[in-house]
Amino acid sequence: MTQWLRFTQKAAGAADFRAEVLSGLGQAHKRLPSKFFYDREGSALFEAICATPEYYPARAEAAILRDQAAAIAETVGRDCVLIEPGSGASRKVRLLLDGLRPRLYLPLDICGEYLLGAARGLVAERPGLRVHAVCMDYGQGLDLLESCLPPGDHKRVVFFPGSTIGNFEPGEALAFLGQVARLVAPAGGLLIGVDVRKEPEQLHRAYNDAQGLTREFNLNLLRRINHALQADFDPGRFYHYAFYHTRKCRVEMHLVSRGAQRVRVAGESLGFADGESIHTENCYKYTVEEFRALAVMAGFRAMGCWRDEAGLFSVQYFEL
Ligand code: AVJ
Numbered sequence: 001m002t003q004w005l006r007f008t009q010k011a012a013g014a015a016d017f018r019a020e021v022l023s024g025l026g027q028a029h030k031r032l033p034s035k036f037f038y039d040r041e042g043s044a045l046f047e048a049i050c051a052t053p054e055y056y057p058a059r060a061e062a063a064i065l066r067d068q069a070a071a072i073a074e075t076v077g078r079d080c081v082l083i084e085p086g087s088g089a090s091r092k093v094r095l096l097l098d099g100l101r102p103r104l105y106l107p108l109d110i111c112g113e114y115l116l117g118a119a120r121g122l123v124a125e126r127p128g129l130r131v132h133a134v135c136m137d138y139g140q141g142l143d144l145l146e147s148c149l150p151p152g153d154h155k156r157v158v159f160f161p162g163s164t165i166g167n168f169e170p171g172e173a174l175a176f177l178g179q180v181a182r183l184v185a186p187a188g189g190l191l192i193g194v195d196v197r198k199e200p201e202q203l204h205r206a207y208n209d210a211q212g213l214t215r216e217f218n219l220n221l222l223r224r225i226n227h228a229l230q231a232d233f234d235p236g237r238f239y240h241y242a243f244y245h246t247r248k249c250r251v252e253m254h255l256v257s258r259g260a261q262r263v264r265v266a267g268e269s270l271g272f273a274d275g276e277s278i279h280t281e282n283c284y285k286y287t288v289e290e291f292r293a294l295a296v297m298a299g300f301r302a303m304g305c306w307r308d309e310a311g312l313f314s315v316q317y318f319e320l
Pocket of ligand 1: 049057162163164166167206207214281282283
């Protein structure tokens, strides 16, 4: 059986990266979009973080997808057009493919090199699977994908694992769920991984692994900016700081300046006071009921919810 793979490049260009970095670092409280973690090195570091004992989300979600694959396939249905924003190594979707048997799988990722490598590996493993890999920043809007989708009324299902929804501010999460609803209308679905709220200590450990991989993942952002924007960040002069903000129900990640310093980025000189941070990520944690309420506000009906044995994580399915 011949392999079927298409590749479409819709990613934002270097100009957008430069503009978003300079805009974020120009704020009174400096910040950078967490999507920029995922260059080739960052994507590989994230895969390594998933294997650490402290970072439970990936293992808990994989256990759910593996142990509940038949029940999930029964609820979602077979032969759908399966769309995965932020697909990375397409590791998790492999746990669903035997059950869902999608007519087409569209992995979306901002890193084209990583995306194409993962897609090639998948079609080599599964010659019968049709894959259309789309290099795009889904944060720019899922409607960009419409032109890549097959005509006809095949059921569309968005698979959004990993609790990446937690990187969105709650208002942005609702807006994203609304975009998903428009993309999968009139009767499609959303299969989504959501990390559930838990003891702050366990969350603290998950973002401060003993091997320091999360620290390197965070610092890699500075290295990426150095390479892409002729910047002169010295990663040794920043430290990784991650903590669970109880009132806001989110883990925050920061890079904190050791001492006062100036850094050149894309020809501009930026000042950092001692202890001043770059806010690099928020990871919101929801209860199952809170997230269900958000999905219902976006127009979805709750159809299924599966948990791991320890109750650390949830995979939830919604339909219009
Ligand atoms: C891939 C965005 C779900 O938020 O837990 C892992 C990224 N950040 N360790 C998360 C991440 C620090 C991860 N997501």
